[in-house]
Amino acid sequence: MATTPGNLFIVSAPSGAGKSSLIKALLDNHNNENHPIQVSVSHTTRAPRPGEIDGVHYHFVSKEEFEALIKEEAFFEWAQAFDNYYGTAKKNITETLQHGIDVFLDIEWQGARQVKALLPETNTIFIAPPSKEELRKRLSGRQQDSEEVINKRMASAVSEISHYHEFDYIIVNDDFETALSELESIVCSHRLRKAKQLIRLKGLFEGLLDD
Amino acid sequence: MATTPGNLFIVSAPSGAGKSSLIKALLDNHNNENHPIQVSVSHTTRAPRPGEIDGVHYHFVSKEEFEALIKEEAFFEWAQAFDNYYGTAKKNITETLQHGIDVFLDIEWQGARQVKALLPETNTIFIAPPSKEELRKRLSGRQQDSEEVINKRMASAVSEISHYHEFDYIIVNDDFETALSELESIVCSHRLRKAKQLIRLKGLFEGLLDD
Numbered sequence: 001m002a003t004t005p006g007n008l009f010i011v012s013a014p015s016g017a018g019k020s021s022l023i024k025a026l027l028d029n030h031n032n033e034n035h036p037i038q039v040s041v042s043h044t045t046r047a048p049r050p051g052e053i054d055g056v057h058y059h060f061v062s063k064e065e066f067e068a069l070i071k072e073e074a075f076f077e078w079a080q081a082f083d084n085y086y087g088t089a090k091k092n093i094t095e096t097l098q099h100g101i102d103v104f105l106d107i108e109w110q111g112a113r114q115v116k117a118l119l120p121e122t123n124t125i126f127i128a129p130p131s132k133e134e135l136r137k138r139l140s141g142r143q144q145d146s147e148e149v150i151n152k153r154m155a156s157a158v159s160e161i162s163h164y165h166e167f168d169y170i171i172v173n174d175d176f177e178t179a180l181s182e183l184e185s186i187v188c189s190h191r192l193r194k195a196k197q198l199i200r201l202k203g204l205f206e207g208l209l210d211d
Numbered sequence: 212m213a214t215t216p217g218n219l220f221i222v223s224a225p226s227g228a229g230k231s232s233l234i235k236a237l238l239d240n241h242n243n244e245n246h247p248i249q250v251s252v253s254h255t256t257r258a259p260r261p262g263e264i265d266g267v268h269y270h271f272v273s274k275e276e277f278e279a280l281i282k283e284e285a286f287f288e289w290a291q292a293f294d295n296y297y298g299t300a301k302k303n304i305t306e307t308l309q310h311g312i313d314v315f316l317d318i319e320w321q322g323a324r325q326v327k328a329l330l331p332e333t334n335t336i337f338i339a340p341p342s343k344e345e346l347r348k349r350l351s352g353r354q355q356d357s358e359e360v361i362n363k364r365m366a367s368a369v370s371e372i373s374h375y376h377e378f379d380y381i382i383v384n385d386d387f388e389t390a391l392s393e394l395e396s397i398v399c400s401h402r403l404r405k406a407k408q409l410i411r412l413k414g415l416f417e418g419l420l421d422d
Contacts, residue, residue, distance in 0.1 A: 128412075132419050161419050169400070170408035172415065182403055189380070189400035192393055197381040201339075204383065208343050208372050 005100035005199050007190045008093065008119060010112045011183075013127035014157030016138040018173040022127065023104055025180050026187070035191060037102045040093055043069065046084035059089070077107065077114035088115065100200075102187060109163035123190055125183070126167035129157075130174035216311035216410050218401045219304065219330060221323045222394075224338035225368035227349040229384040233338065234315055236391050237398070246402060248313045251304055254280065257295035270300070288318065288325035299326065311411075313398060320374035334401055336394070337378035340368075341385035 013019035027037055043059045045066050054060045061069070066085045070078060078087030088105060096103050105115065112124050129135040139153045164170060169186055173179040190196065224230035238248055254270045256277050265271045272280075277296045281289060289298030299316060307314050316326065327333050340346040350364045375381060380397055384390040401407065 128415070128419065131415070132421070135419070158420060161416070164416060165405065165409060168405055169403045170405055170412065171403060172412065182399060185396035185399035186403060188393060188396035192380045192382060192397060194376065194379055194381055198376060201381065201383065204339070204342070205372070205375060208339065208346070209369060210343070 003121065003195045003199070004094075004097035005196060006097035007102045007187070007196070008097060008105070008115075008122045009102065009187065009190075010105045010107060010115060010122055010124045011127060012107060012109055012112050012124070012160070012163075012167065013173075014129065014135070014160040015153060016135050016157055017127040017129045018138075018176065018179070019106065019127045021176070022173065022180055022183055023106060025176075026104075026183055029180075030184060030187070035102070036100075037104060037187070038096055039104045039106060040088060040096075042107075043075075043078075043087045043089055044084060046086075076118055077111040079108075079110060102191075109160060109166060113166065123169070123186065124167040125169045125171060125186060126164045127179070128161065128164060128170060128172050130172055134174075214332065214406045214410070215305075215308035216407060217308035218313045218398070218407065219308060219316070219326075219333045220313065220398065220401075221316045221318060221326060221333055221335045222338060223318060223320050223323050223335070223371070223374075223378065224384075225340070225346070225371040226364060227346050227368055228338040228340045229349075229387065229390070230317065230338045232387070233384065233391055233394055234317060236387075237315075237394055240391075241395060241398070246313065247311075248315065248398070249307055250315045250317060251299060251307075253318075254286075254289075254298045254300055255295060257293075257297075287329055288322040290319075290321060313402075320371060320377060324377065334380070334397065335378040336380045336382060336397060337375045338390070339372065339375060339381060339383050341383055345385075 011019055011023060023039060027039065030037065041055065041057070041059055043061055043066060045061060045063045048054065048060050052058065063085065066087065069075060069087065069089070074089055074091065075087040076090050076093065078085060088107065088111065093103050116122050116124060129138065135157055136150065136154060139157065140150050171179050171182045222230055222234060234250060238250065241248065252266065252268070252270055254272055254277060256272060256274045259265065259269070259271050263269065274296065277298065280286060280298070280300070285300055285302065286298040287301050287304065289296060299318065299322065304314050323335050327335060340349065346368060347361070347365060350368065351361050382390050382393045
């Protein structure tokens with residue numbers, strides 16, 4: 001795919017790093033007309049949960065439909081988890097980027113690796129917790145769970161964290177506002193990159209260089 | 212040079228784009244202990260002007276000293292203008308970057324090209340005026356100058372602008388606060404890049420991944 005006016009960002013993190021809250025705050029604060037941002041809506045074969053809307057939270061499709069899309073190579077990345085498929089369709093993302101809209105993908109390291117291989121311009125961001133103690137606190141704090149359940153969550157988080165060095169950027173979410181401002185700076189800086197600005201500022205430079 | 216904890220930024224702009232004010236504001240606002248920033252002090256053979264301090268505004272050296280430094284390949288870049296030499300010495304910059312301090316170079320496109328060739332990790336930023344009319348206004352506004360003098364300044368500015376596409380980032384200085392915030396986002400985002408964070412966060416990830 002040629003350079004698009006929009007930027008594609010992947011944000012990955014272990015459970016407990018605060019990724020969803022950061023993405024939500026970014027979209028709430030900074031989704032203005034000049035620089036629109038969208039979070040990509042994934043496809044899934046799992047059943048909608050109460051309150052989930054088709055096309056908003058997920059594109060809900062049957063197993064047969066999903067497998068047909070796999071055969072058509074319609075996905076940038078897909079994975080199977082607990083008998084359900086999850087995938088990121090190429091078409092919507094490409095079109096959104098071509099309209100100058102930045103797209104956020106909220107996926108795990110395997111998906112990040114697959115998308116980056118297909119779209120090397122993708123900017124990948126890893127959100128890390130500030131310490132092991134704080135991570136355990138955040139993973140324990142949600143409910144009154146058994147030590148065993150918490151240990152399983154910790155093991156899963158540590159496994160995700162072990163891929164931190166595969167990402168282009170690393171943000172430590174210690175103070176939420178600082179982490180949000182860092183995430184914003186990454187998004188803003190990519191809009192200022194030459195490849196994007198040459199598209200946006202074509203008229204300005206023609207005017208400046210006109211005799 | 213291997214990856215250093217500090218980042219090197221080059222900022223170039225035509226006269227009238229507001230580059231010096233932007234760099235000054237960046238240093239005034241954001242030069243804290245966690246993320247120190249310095250502007251590199253150039254060498255020159257021209258005589259100090261009233262109020263200029265050796266080692267602060269420039270390193271003032273004789274023509275013979277400068278030519279000896281050229282022979283020693285002590286400069287990342289140097290140029291001659293109006294019988295005077297100007298140059299950016301390698302040693303100070305390399306040491307400053309190794310101490311984790313970000314360094315700003317305020318040089319023109321020729322120098323930017325030379326430094327980038329020697330240090331491909333350098334991040335180059337071009338500051339553009341928002342329109343030809345505004346540029347002429349800013350270049351006229353300084354004093355009561357003749358049309359001829361202003362036209363010369365305009366020609367020189369347009370010549371510098373014609374190299375805008377050689378830079379990694381382009382900022383349009385229309386609203387000063389917006390341009391400053393954009394410059395800050397570029398600096399911040401480079402501090403979050405993996406290569407830098409792997410140095411800074413080594414201990415954090417050892418702790419997170421420790422069994």
